[in-house]
Amino acid sequence: MAGGTLPGTEADDDAGSDRVVFHVDMDCFYASCERLRRPELTGEPLVVGMGYEAGETIGAVATASYEARAFGVESAMPISEALDLLPRRANADPDDPDAPDPEEAGRYLPVDLDYYKEVASDVKAVLRDCADTLREVSVDEAYLDVTDRTAWDAAGDPADPPPSAAAGPAEVRTLAEGYARHVKQRIEREAGVPASVGVAPNMSTAKVASDADKPDGLVVVTPGEVEPFLASLPTAEIHGVGPVTERTLADLGIETAGDLAAADPDRLGEELGDRGRELYRRARGEDDREVTPTGLPKSLSRESSLSATADEERKRETVRALAADVARRARERGCLYRTIGIKAVEPPYEVNTRARSLPGPVDDPDLVESVALDLLDEFAGDRVRKLGVRVSKLDFAESDQATLGGFDPGGDGGNGAGGGSGRSRDGDGERNVGRNGDGDTDLGPRSVAADGDGGKLTDWVDDEPSTGERGEGDADDGAEPDPRDADGQASLGDWS
DNA sequence: TCTGGGGTCCTAGGACCC
C-alpha cells in the first residue's frame, strides 16, 4: 500500500492494517528500578553499570538516567569513560580541593538484575491483563496485540464513530490512544516505573513510535499515517538497520526511511539479500508479522571477559566455570541440549566460535565441560580477551521423559557416561527423532548409535561425531556498541 | 575507554545422500 491510501478502502483491502499493536518500552529501566527502591536517587544523575562493582572503574554503562546523559554518559560506554564525564558522587568530598563538585557528580550502582526482574514482573502482569497477545522481548520491552480491546475509531461520541480515525490529520484522537494511555498509567501505578508506548497498526512501526518521544512518551501512528510518519526518519531508526546496513544504504544514497521506501526493492535485494527487501517493506510501513507470544529460548550461553591472557590454566579454569554455569541453567530450565560450543575472542576483537553437536540431546554438565575444553584446545597458545560457553539445539520436552528415556535402564545407576550426572533423552531413538523440530527425521547412524547403549555417549563425542547443529550461528559479533542512538540504547539489557 | 553479556536470525560453504 502506498502512502496515500484512503482510510476506508484500505482496511477493506488489507485486513492486517486494522490491527492495533502497542510497543511498550520502559524508560531507563534499570535506573527507574533503582529509584523505585531508593527514591532519594530521583533527580540525580544515575549510572547503572554492568560488570561494575562499587568503587571500581571497570564495566560498562547499562543504563544512564537522563540526568547522567546530560553529561554525555551513554549506554555501552565503559565506566571509566563515564567517570571522566561524570565523577562519582562519593568522590565529591567538600574538604578536598581536588574533588569534583558535588553538583557535577553522579551515583554509580551495579546492575541488580534479580531486582529488576521483580519489578518487570509487575509490569508484565499489567501487560498480560491488557493484551490479547503479549510478546515479551526483553526485561523492559514488549509488544501487545490489542486489536480486540480497542480500535482505530475516533474517540468521542460512541454513537457516531467516523469510518476511520486515519482520515483526519493527526489531531483525531483514537480509542487506541485512550487505551494506550490507560495501559501506561496502570504500569506507572502498579509497577511504579515509567514507560513509553508506541501505537501503530504493526509491530515495526509501533517499535519506532515508542522510541519517538522518550521518556514517558505516547506516540500514536494511525494506519493512514504510517508512511509519512516514517518517511523523515534516518534509516538507523528502523528496527534491523544497524551500523553496517546504515552505511551500505548511505552508499546507495539512502539516508531516510522515505528514501528506502522509494528505493528499488530488487536493488536492495541484491545488496542486502532478503533483509534488504524486508527493510524496504518496513520503511513503507508494511509489516504483517503477527504478535506472537515469546517462545522458548534457542540457546543458553555465558561468557566473561579476561584481561587478555595466553595462560592455559586460566583459560581452562574460566571455561570450566562458564560450562558449569551454563549447564546448571539448562538443568534449572529443564532443557536438554544437543550442541555445545565455545567462543574465544582474541585481541583486538577477533571473534572465533567452535561448536560440536552430539548425536542426541543431553543434560550432562561434565560433558559440557569436557567438550568445551576440547574445543578450547584449538586456541592453545593464543591470547584471548573473552571466553564463552554455549549450549544450543535445545530440547524442552518434559523432563520426566528425559529421565524415563535415560540411557541406562539398569545400567550404571542413572548416569550417562559423560560423568555421571547426565540425563539423556536418547535411550529411545524414536523419541529423539523428529523431536528437534528441524527436520531431523531420519534415524541416521547417530541415532542408532545413540540407541545402542546409553553408556557410550562420550564415545561418539570423542569420535568427533559428524552430526552437528544446524543454523545456529554464534550469537555475538564483533560489532561495536552502537552509540549513535540518541536514546543511548546501544546494547545492553536496557537503554531507552 | 580498549569493547559487557545475553540473545536471534541469516548466509556461505562443505559433507553427504539420492
Added chain:
DNA sequence: TCTGGGGTCCTAGGACCC
C-alpha cells in the same frame, strides 16, 4: 567415469537487538 541437480545437516561467521 563423469555429470549433475536437489536436498539435508553441519560449522563458522556476521549483523543486529536489548
